Amino acid sequence: MNVSRRAALRPFGMKVYYKSGAFVAYKDTMLTFDAAEDCSGKSLRCITHAHADHTTKVNESNLLMTAETHELLRALRCLEYHASILEFGKAVEVGSVRIRAVNAGHILGSCQYVVECDDGALLFSGDINVHDTLVTKAAEPAHADFMIVEATYGSPFFVFPDREIIYSKIVRWICDCLRDGNVPAFKTYLIGKSQEVIKLVNEYLGIPVIVNESVAKACEVYKKFGLNLSYFCKNTAAGKELLRSGECVYVSNHRTDIPVDRRVKWAIATGWALRYRFDFYDAAFPLSSHTDFKGLINHVETCMPNTVYTMHGYSELLAKVLERRGFVASALESAETFIPFVYGRG
Ligand SMILES: [Zn+2]
The missing domain is CATH 3.40.50.10890 (Rossmann fold)
Incomplete structure (x- = not known):
């Protein structure tokens, strides 16, 4: 654990926890990321991409997604619902935060969300691929104080061939x-x-x-x-x-x-x-739309957050590896349902 980095943090009031997906709360604003349910009933539900395991109950209201994800869901699920569209490179003000969409390189329309507030920024990176493929461009890094990263292939065993x-x-x-x-x-x-x-x-x-x-x-x-x-x-x-x-x-x-x-x-x-x-x-x-172990480490080190939360797959293992590499890191799921951190920039 990097004690100096942890000591540099002080409270600023953003809460993050896991309940069938990631929840982020800041002042009067509640966001969920690919969560299967909205425990508050008043969250903005940010959808990272159109894969079924990330779009449970997506027919509910108050959704945010990219135009590509919206088209895929309409075409494949034949659902009619209202969703706010966030274009890549643009930002939207939501309550007390500002949200940007950054390419995640996973499938068409897949995005990472950067959530900025007065005291800092959080990056929810969702499913990512940091390499170009024949159909997608590599995920873009984005600097943030806090980062939530997937760990699907977060074990050293998973290093894919070129x-x-x-x-x-x-x-x-x-x-x-x-x-x-x-x-x-x-x-x-x-x-x-x-x-x-x-x-x-x-x-x-x-x-x-x-x-x-x-x-x-x-x-x-x-x-x-x-x-x-x-x-x-x-x-x-x-x-x-x-x-x-x-x-x-x-x-x-x-x-x-x-x-x-x-x-x-x-x-x-x-x-x-x-x-x-x-x-x-x-x-x-072994052809995957996810990045492998090396790609996950590389993505975190390029984004350079102070604190990293891992989720899905090998989340505990990846968090330990990231700690050894100098990050404050832990698995988001192991924090159960309430507030694993309340930190801010020093
Ligand atoms: Zn996916």
Whole structure:
């Protein structure tokens, strides 16, 4: 623990705690970040991105999100609700604080939130990726006094290979499948990973890609925001014909039978492939929309907060590592439901 940094802090009244997500309270302002519930009933609910585990009960009111996240949720959930839109690079005044959205590099529209008040700033970084991919730009660092960072892959075990190496292995596997008369199929997350695999095939192979209806809906939003993707929905005449030919790659968020006369080989793309066996798949690639252990450390050290709270995954382990590197750090979840800190800048 860095005693000198802790001693430099004095109270300024911002409270942070965890209850199905992060809660931040400052004077008369209450914010939640990706929380499944609003225990106060009057919080502004800040949504970092459109993945389902971060958007529970998102049909409630008083929401803040980026335009891209809003479009993805409308397209995929068919929900009608009111949400305030925060554009990247712009700020909004909410009660006693000012909120900015900064790119998180995780999926389309994913953001980190910088919450600024008279006494300091807090960065909620959410799910992040600090490396460029074929479909996203790397997360931007933002300086803040306090930082809440994810720890999904916050263990030294999770150091991913270079993305180009993973890409080349996927390309090789697709080529091998087609050479042997198999149709290569990928079971991928609906938002983010599906589009990355499609873009990879578009850029490196030029083989037609067939997708299921849900992936097609998500892809339409990516296209609306400027990403060039080429694919056919499996229910279209062209999609059916290509599937019959077998000369294509299939991408779906569900592993279901696909109408082809050839054998199908299934692959999964997930960071967990680095640690776990996926015996029900023919191949597993450690391609993640999250950053790895080194990326998390690098992101915190670039943002240079005084105090770090970790959440999700290996939060306790990552907090210990950050303490050894000179930060005041602890796991946010272990603080249960009330006020783990009330500090301010000296
Ligand atoms: Zn996510």
